[in-house]
Every structure is written in structure tokens, then in C-alpha cells.
Amino acid sequence: MKITVVGAGAVGASCAEYIAIKNFASEVVLLDIKEGYAEGKAMDLMQTASLNGFDTKITGSTSDYSKTADSNIVVITSGIPRKPGMTREELIGINAGIVKSVSASLIKHSPNAIMIVVSNPMDTMTYLVHKTTDLPKNRIIGMGGALDSARFKYRLAEALGAPISDVDGMVIGGHSDTGMVPLISHATRNSVKVSEFLSEDQMDYVVQETKVGGATLTKLLGTSAWYAPGAAVSGLVQAIACDQKKMFPCSTFLEGEYGLNDICIGVPVILGRNGIEKIVAIELGDAEKNKMQESAEGVRKTNELLDV
Numbered sequence: 001m002k003i004t005v006v007g008a009g010a011v012g013a014s015c016a017e018y019i020a021i022k023n024f025a026s027e028v029v030l031l032d033i034k035e036g037y038a039e040g041k042a043m044d045l046m047q048t049a050s051l052n053g054f055d056t057k058i059t060g061s062t063s064d065y066s067k068t069a070d071s072n073i074v075v076i077t078s079g080i081p082r083k084p085g086m087t088r089e090e091l092i093g094i095n096a097g098i099v100k101s102v103s104a105s106l107i108k109h110s111p112n113a114i115m116i117v118v119s120n121p122m123d124t125m126t127y128l129v130h131k132t133t134d135l136p137k138n139r140i141i142g143m144g145g146a147l148d149s150a151r152f153k154y155r156l157a158e159a160l161g162a163p164i165s166d167v168d169g170m171v172i173g174g175h176s177d178t179g180m181v182p183l184i185s186h187a188t189r190n191s192v193k194v195s196e197f198l199s200e201d202q203m204d205y206v207v208q209e210t211k212v213g214g215a216t217l218t219k220l221l222g223t224s225a226w227y228a229p230g231a232a233v234s235g236l237v238q239a240i241a242c243d244q245k246k247m248f249p250c251s252t253f254l255e256g257e258y259g260l261n262d263i264c265i266g267v268p269v270i271l272g273r274n275g276i277e278k279i280v281a282i283e284l285g286d287a288e289k290n291k292m293q294e295s296a297e298g299v300r301k302t303n304e305l306l307d308v
């Protein structure tokens with residue numbers, strides 16, 4: 001199992017670290033455009049191998065895609081992150097060009113790979129890969145919902161005063177401050193709906209804090225977060241590499257599912273060795289359906305800025 005991560009910055013390196021620590025991959029290649037940067041991150045990470053007890057070999061490359069040849073899974077984290085006060089959508093001008101050229105170079109050397117898109121605005125970058133490559137849709141996966149759901153569970157556990165292992169919940173929709181749809185009516189504590197424990201105000205607070213979860217961290221850190229994003233990507237990579245058939249909300253190309261067409265947006269999917277093996281249809285209430293439609297309108301507006 002060979003995995004390439006393009007972009008050895010905060011998210012890319014964190015993702016490589018979590019993949020290595022979980023010890024399921026034989027090789028991780030980090031690639032970056034900055035001279036020596038990926039090689040340095042790879043060497044530093046390899047020097048944690050004996051301390052953290054993993055055998056995954058991590059190597060680095062400066063823009064040499066031949067080193068990524070025959071990867072099973074490729075992850076795109078290259079591009080600029082947002083600064084405090086910015087939206088993810090504002091990154092499109094620079095990141096679209098990067099994602100387009102990086103995806104083409106990756107496919108040239110690993111034509112059978114499954115591609116995970118992380119760079120923002122992620123739903124639009126996933127759509128861009130769909131429109132500009134010949135990859136089948138099951139092999140193009142946008143990561144956003146897995147992270148947003150982890151942030152939702154963090155806020156739910158906080159409001160409930162419960163350990164996170166007691167809590168389950170999922171966020172679908174666009175990966176943006178306004179577009180996320182945290183499915184509060186489906187969220188549970190040990191299979192009991194959270195509405196049994198939380199007031200309307202508490203649930204509204206959880207939903208709102210989840211939606212601005214990334215912006216809250218960007219304000220605190222001065223740049224966008226990396227531990228939870230890296231861990232979320234590693235979860236998707238592991239589900240594919242180990243054929244786990246796990247369900248995650250991922251951005252995928254829709255053809256009628258959830259009443260949507262010609263868009264990549266977050267919906268629950270089953271991940272296994274073929275990438276997205278199934279899009280899971282779940283029953284949404286009227287309010288959630290409306291929010292999903294509004295979210296899709298927001299993603300479409302950003303998609304219109306693409307030159308495809």
C-alpha cells in the first residue's frame with residue numbers, strides 16, 4: 001500500500017504522521033513544491049518511527065512525481081490555507097490552478113489511484129478534479145464532512161458533559177461556514193437522541209459552533225488547523241487501504257441523489273478498496289432538506305468561478 005500526500009505543510013505532514021502511526025501502509029511519499037521541505041518533513045517523521053513504533057517508510061520529494069509512481073491512494077493538500085477573517089471560498093483563485101496541475105501530474109504516474117481532495121474550497125476543488133480528469137467518480141473523494149463531524153461530536157460531548165465515545169453524529173452538506181448541515185436530529189448519546197438531554201438553545205449552540213469550527217481555530221492559530229484535518233484524512237485513507245466499508249460523509253459527484261445533480265457535496269458514503277462504494281441515502285426532515293438545498297446553492301456559486 002503506497003500513499004502519496006501532496007503538500008507537506010501543516011495538514012499534509014499531520015496526515016502522513018497519522019497514517020504512519022496507524023501502521024497500515026508500507027510507504028508514504030510526501031511531495032511539495034518548496035525545495036527540500038518534503039524531504040525534511042519525511043526525515044523528521046522517520047526519526048519518530050522507533051519512538052512511536054511504526055514501520056511505514058516515509059520519503060520526501062521536491063516536485064518529482066516519478067517518486068509517487070504507482071500509488072494506491074493520493075491525497076491533495078497543496079495550496080494556501082485561509083487566514084483569520086477569510087472564507088474558504090476566497091482561496092479559489094490560487095488553489096484551483098494548483099489542484100488542477102497537481103491532480104494531472106499525480107494521475108500521469110498513478111493512473112489507478114484513488115484521489116482524496118483536501119485543498120479548499122474543497123467541494124469546488126473536488127468538482128474541478130471531476131471535470132478535468134478522466135477518473136471515475138468513485139475514485140474522487142472530497143474530505144470535509146469527516147472533519148466537520150469530528151468537530152460536531154466534540155461540541156456535542158461538551159454540551160452533554162459526556163465522553164466523546166458516548167456520542168455519535170454526522171455533518172453533511174458543503175464544507176463551508178454557512179453550508180454545513182450538522183444532523184442534530186440524528187445525533188445520539190448511546191443511541192438515545194440528544195434532544196432527550198439538550199434544550200433547543202443548547203442544540204442551536206452546538207450546531208452554530210460546529211459550523212464555525214474551522215474559523216474559530218483559524219482565529220486562535222492565525223492559520224487553519226491541522227491535527228483534526230490530518231486525522232480525518234488518515235481515517236479515510238485507512239478505510240480505503242484496509243477495505244473497511246466504513247461510512248463517512250464525503251464530497252462526491254451527485255447524479256440525482258439527495259435531489260442534486262452535477263455537484264460535489266458532502267453526503268454519507270461507504271468507503272472501501274474501490275473508493276466510494278456506495279452513496280447512502282438517509283431520510284432527512286424538511287428543515288434539513290431545505291438546508292441541504294441552500295448549501296448546494298452556495299457550492300454552485302463557487303463552482304461558477306471555475307474555468308471548466
Ligand SMILES: NC(=O)c1ccc[n+]([C@@H]2O[C@H](COP(=O)([O-])OP(=O)(O)OC[C@H]3O[C@@H](n4cnc5c(N)ncnc54)[C@H](O)[C@@H]3O)[C@@H](O)[C@H]2O)c1
Pocket residue numbers: 006007008009010011012031032033034037077078079080081082091095098102117118119120122143144147175223224225226229
Ligand atoms: N478539507 C478540509 O477539511 C481542510 C482542513 C484543513 C485545511 N484544508 C486546506 O488544505 C490546504 C492546506 O492547508 P495547510 O494548512 O496544510 O497549508 P500549508 O501552507 O501549511 O501547506 C500547503 C503546502 O502546499 C505546498 N504547495 C503549494 N503549491 C504546491 C504545488 N503546486 N505542488 C506541491 N505543493 C504545493 C506549499 O509549499 C505548502 O507546503 C489549504 O487549502 C486548506 O484550506 C482543508
